[in-house]
Amino acid sequence: MVRPHVARVTQAVRPRAGRLTTPQLTAVAATAGLALAAGAVTVAGPWDSTGQRTAERDWAASRTPEGGTHHARTSGTHRTSPRPAPSAATVLAGLGGRTSNGSAPTGKALADVLDPLLANPVLGSARTAVVIDVATGERLYGKGAEQAQTPASTTKIATAVAALAARGPDHRIETRTVLEPDTKEVVLVGGGDPTLTARKPTDGWADLDSLARKTATALKARHMDHVTLSYDTSLYSGPALHPIGVNDNIAAVTPLMVDEGRLDRSTSGTAGRAPDPAADAARKFADLLHDHGITAAAPGPSKATGRSQPLASVSSPPLSALVERMLTNSDNDIAEALARQVALASGEKASFDGGAKAIRAQLKKLGLPLTGAQFADGSGLNHADRLSADLLAALLAEAGDPAHPELRPVLTGLPVAGFTGTLSTRYTDAPTATGVVRAKTGTLTGVNTLAGTVVDKDGRLLAFAFLTSDAANPPNTLEARAALDHAATALVACGCH
Numbered sequence: 001m002v003r004p005h006v007a008r009v010t011q012a013v014r015p016r017a018g019r020l021t022t023p024q025l026t027a028v029a030a031t032a033g034l035a036l037a038a039g040a041v042t043v044a045g046p047w048d049s050t051g052q053r054t055a056e057r058d059w060a061a062s063r064t065p066e067g068g069t070h071h072a073r074t075s076g077t078h079r080t081s082p083r084p085a086p087s088a089a090t091v092l093a094g095l096g097g098r099t100s101n102g103s104a105p106t107g108k109a110l111a112d113v114l115d116p117l118l119a120n121p122v123l124g125s126a127r128t129a130v131v132i133d134v135a136t137g138e139r140l141y142g143k144g145a146e147q148a149q150t151p152a153s154t155t156k157i158a159t160a161v162a163a164l165a166a167r168g169p170d171h172r173i174e175t176r177t178v179l180e181p182d183t184k185e186v187v188l189v190g191g192g193d194p195t196l197t198a199r200k201p202t203d204g205w206a207d208l209d210s211l212a213r214k215t216a217t218a219l220k221a222r223h224m225d226h227v228t229l230s231y232d233t234s235l236y237s238g239p240a241l242h243p244i245g246v247n248d249n250i251a252a253v254t255p256l257m258v259d260e261g262r263l264d265r266s267t268s269g270t271a272g273r274a275p276d277p278a279a280d281a282a283r284k285f286a287d288l289l290h291d292h293g294i295t296a297a298a299p300g301p302s303k304a305t306g307r308s309q310p311l312a313s314v315s316s317p318p319l320s321a322l323v324e325r326m327l328t329n330s331d332n333d334i335a336e337a338l339a340r341q342v343a344l345a346s347g348e349k350a351s352f353d354g355g356a357k358a359i360r361a362q363l364k365k366l367g368l369p370l371t372g373a374q375f376a377d378g379s380g381l382n383h384a385d386r387l388s389a390d391l392l393a394a395l396l397a398e399a400g401d402p403a404h405p406e407l408r409p410v411l412t413g414l415p416v417a418g419f420t421g422t423l424s425t426r427y428t429d430a431p432t433a434t435g436v437v438r439a440k441t442g443t444l445t446g447v448n449t450l451a452g453t454v455v456d457k458d459g460r461l462l463a464f465a466f467l468t469s470d471a472a473n474p475p476n477t478l479e480a481r482a483a484l485d486h487a488a489t490a491l492v493a494c495g496c497h
Contacts, residue, residue: 102458104133105496110141113494117487118143122479123448124470130389131491134400134453134461139390148372148386149467152442153330154451155380155387157395160323160410162362163338166345169320169406173341175206175256177215178308184224186215186296186311187304188231188285190256190278192350193316194337195325198258198284199265206314208258208281212288214312219294226295230302231256231282236340238351242332244381250332253340254278255350260333268329268421324413327440328421332379339378352377366404368394380442392451392465400453400461414438414452417485426485433489439464443481446474450484454491462491 110131118127128144139145173193179186198208219227235255242250248270251261254277259267261277274280282299289296316322319341326334339355346361348354356375364370369390376384399410415421418434422441427433439452451465466484468475 102456102460102495103497104136104138104460105131105140105456105462105494107140109496110494113490113496114141114487115143117483117490118466118468120483122475122483123468124446124473124475124480126470127466127468128389129466129487130393130464132393132397132463134397134463137394137397137401139393140462142390145390146369146371146388148374148388149449149469150383150444150447151380151385151387151392151467152444152447152449153332153380154392154440154442154449154465154467155375155378155385156327156330156335157392157410157440157451158359158363158375158387159335159338159342159378160327160413161366161395161399161407162342162359163319164323164407164409165362165366165404166342166358167319169318169323169409171319171341172315172317173319173322173337174313174315175211176313177211177218177311178304179219179222179311180305180308182307183228185228185230185302186219187302187308188229188256188282188299189304190231190233190235190254190281192235192255192337192340192344194257194260194331194333195316195322196258196281196314198281198288204317206316208285208314209288209291211312211314212285212294213292214314216289216292216294218311225293227289227297229282229286229289229296229299231278231285231299232302232304233278234303235344236350238349238353242336242377242379242381243352243384247381248272250336250379250381251277253333253336253352255337255340256281257333258284260331268331320409323409327410327413328415330415330422330441332381335379336377342378363391363395366398368398381444383444383447387467389451389465389467392467393463396451396453396463396465400463411438411453414440417488426481427489430485430489433485433492436492437485437488439488441481442467443477446471448475448477448480448484450481450488452488454488456491456494456496458495464488464491 114129118129126149128147128149130139130145131141132139174191175193175196176189177186178189193206195205196208197205233254233256240252240254251257251273257277258281261274261280263272263274286296286299322334325331326338339359340350342362343350343354343358346358348358355378359375372386372388373391374384374386376382398404399407415423416435417423417427417437423439427437437452437454439450442449447469449467453461453463455461466487468480
């Protein structure tokens with residue numbers, strides 16, 4: 001399959017054979033980041049001026065005393081550690097630059113490498129895969145490419161693309177307070193920002209204390225220090241509880257929550273959740289109002305009227321930052337919130353069904369291959385989701401298309417092998433893949449998936465998707481993950497001509 005579009009920027013410095021060089025470590029930062037020429041959209045990810053992930057640079061720098069341009073291994077450096085790269089050369093190119101230092105792999109050569117790896121019985125009975133050359137959009141390898149399977153959390157790639165396409169990377173989600181002039185009731189109105197925090201420090205996220213302080217200032221200007229407080233969650237409709245039921249992987253889906261309803265200090269992963277995140281947020285808001293000199297009655301649910309007067313508001317970081325956090329940490333709460341943002345932008349109901357319908361519609365507008373695709377949620381927790389390897393790889397290739405710079409956070413948010421998010425503890429025995437494989441993971445009972453990007457040894461940026469499952473005999477998760485990681489690592493080492 002060839003999907004014609006403008007050639008993509010994939011310039012990278014060619015690595016020396018058999019060694020993970022500084023340019024190879026940074027090449028994927030350049031290609032996945034796809035930094036654009038002046039006047040184009042700015043990537044929200046944590047990239048430094050050379051196109052290297054700052055986390056990777058700092059991690060590498062901390063493991064060598066030499067610094068500068070000296071990259072020799074030392075006795076204190078583990079033999080599988082990536083080469084230190086605190087002074088990596090610039091490998092970014094503006095739009096219109098060369099697409100690659102080497103030619104794309106051939107289908108036959110890729111099949112010779114991947115077919116045996118994907119035949120590994122630890123992956124289960126169903127295995128599908130696609131590899132796409134991001135520079136051209138050409139499918140280089142396909143195994144059951146159009147066969148839809150349960151994608152697990154790789155569904156979040158589709159959610160991210162749809163959200164960025166529908167809302168744009170600069171969109172911010174607002175949480176606000178209003179005053180009902182007739183009843184003197186203050187209403188805390190949820191706008192759907194799951195990253196709203198009641199913690200200190202706030203780490204740049206919208207915070208409830210700032211909203212309380214601004215609200216208190218506005219009330220005092222009206223000579224009010226005692227109010228009735230209520231909260232409005234009417235933005236969303238349908239069931240708040242995900243079909244998997246009460247689960248530490250996700251809170252009830254509501255447009256008003258703080259810290260994702262977490263009952264501990266965690267910011268990612270599993271955690272106990274407040275039974276009613278909206279009520280919990282409203283109670284915390286009442287306490288903060290008190291700290292700022294406003295006494296509020298115990299809050300209850302209500303709905304802001306058309307006569308309400310604005311008091312204060314806080315806004316989330318740009319949608320690009322929410323997408324990156326969602327993908328890096330596989331954050332289910334953000335994923336479901338973004339699905340509802342797609343629904344709201346598309347005129348659908350902000351519900352599980354509305355979000356699923358809107359995501360599909362946005363992807364159809366982009367001309368993506370939707371054969372067999374079924375969306376049941378935005379997070380991939382629902383076993384009813386069905387996506388093909390063809391679609392997942394095409395989503396990643398679309399995010400690298402210069403014609404769609406608004407989609408770039410899909411690539412910059414992917415977990416980095418050995419460094420970030422859900423890949424931070426994987427690829428520990430694959431030094432050639434560390435920092436080079438960037439991929440979204442997916443795991444449900446009987447399902448193991450991986451979809452992302454690699455730069456091969458010729459400097460070619462490839463998008464890949466591997467979906468495997470076996471409902472009758474669920475594979476061992478750790479063994480299946482290792483097998484998928486091995487397949488992605490093989491792409492890094494593969495010139496495959």
